[in-house]
Every structure is written in C-alpha cells, then in structure tokens.
Amino acid sequence: MVLPIIVGLAVTVAALTARSGLRAWEVYRHLSPMVIARMNNVKIQSRRPGYSPSYNGRLNESLRQRLEAYRGGFNPKMTESEAILVLDVSPEEIEILDEGLLKRKHRNAMLRNHPDKGGSPYLAMKINEAREVLEHSIMLRKS
Incomplete structure (x- = not known):
C-alpha cells in the first residue's frame, strides 16, 4: 500500500x-555573452575600440570587420542582444540596467520613433517588444 505512494512521489x-x-535551458539559450560573464563574476578588462574577446588576434582586419558588422534587420523572435541594440543601451549601462534606466531608454527611443511624430509603426512595435524582452530578462536589476 505504501509502494504506490512512493512511486507517485518519485x-x-x-x-x-x-x-x-x-526552463533553465530555455533561459540559458537566450543569454548574451555580457550576461554570462556577469553571472560568473568575470570582469571584462579592456574596452578598447576594435577589441573583441571572442575573436582570435590572428584574424586579418577586413575579416574581423566583416564578422563584427551588424547585419541589420530583426530576428523572428527578439533576443536580449537585439533589444539592447534597439533601445541603444551601452555596455556600461548594461551593468547598471534597472527599471528606471530601462524606462528612460524606452521613452527616448519612442520619442525619436513615435508614429505620431513621423516615425514608423513597425519600429514603435519593435521598441515596445524590446522593452518587454528586457523587462523579463535576468539582466534587469529588480529594485
């Protein structure tokens, strides 16, 4: 009589x-390298222009520039990296990203691209989607 209870609990x-x-794997798949570094207490030492820790120093300059170039367009499902680009969050601001900063970045982007001011409704939708992605992100510091 106890065996079915034990099997059910197992x-x-x-x-x-x-x-x-x-669920943890799904969250991990969408993490940006900056977030992974912060979660592991890794400090990014150099902020030199043109420096990219993910590329080998033996790459020639033209190949490195092509690899680092933003290809443009939007992904089918917005990622945290894309949301950071849309809202123009700098690397220094990623480290201190909280609800207030996110609200200011969203407001500034909407003021520049609002449909009532001659902006695109599609861009306004993408800006709102970027805010929602970052609101549910683990990058956002909750107060």
Whole structure:
C-alpha cells in the first residue's frame, strides 16, 4: 500500500526536475555573452575600440570587420542582444540596467520613433517588444 505512494512521489519529483531543467535551458539559450560573464563574476578588462574577446588576434582586419558588422534587420523572435541594440543601451549601462534606466531608454527611443511624430509603426512595435524582452530578462536589476 505504501509502494504506490512512493512511486507517485518519485514520478512527481522526476517530472518537476525535468521541467525546471528545461526552463533553465530555455533561459540559458537566450543569454548574451555580457550576461554570462556577469553571472560568473568575470570582469571584462579592456574596452578598447576594435577589441573583441571572442575573436582570435590572428584574424586579418577586413575579416574581423566583416564578422563584427551588424547585419541589420530583426530576428523572428527578439533576443536580449537585439533589444539592447534597439533601445541603444551601452555596455556600461548594461551593468547598471534597472527599471528606471530601462524606462528612460524606452521613452527616448519612442520619442525619436513615435508614429505620431513621423516615425514608423513597425519600429514603435519593435521598441515596445524590446522593452518587454528586457523587462523579463535576468539582466534587469529588480529594485
């Protein structure tokens, strides 16, 4: 009589563990390198122009520029990296990104691109989507 209860508890624990693992993987897939570095307490030392820690120093200049060039357009589903670009958040501001700074960045972007002021409705939608992505991001410091 106790065996079905033990089996039921074991199945429940296994299901909850699998679900939390899948959720953690989904969050991890969308992390930007800056967030991963901050989560692991890694300090990015150099902020020299043209420096990219992900590229080998043996790459020639033209190839490195092509790799670092932003290809433009929007991804089908907005990522945190794209949201940071849309809202014009600098690398220094990523480290201190909180709700107030996010609100100011969103407001400034909307003032520049609002449809009532001659901007594009599509860009306004993307700016709002970027705010929503960053609001639910682990990069945002909650107060």
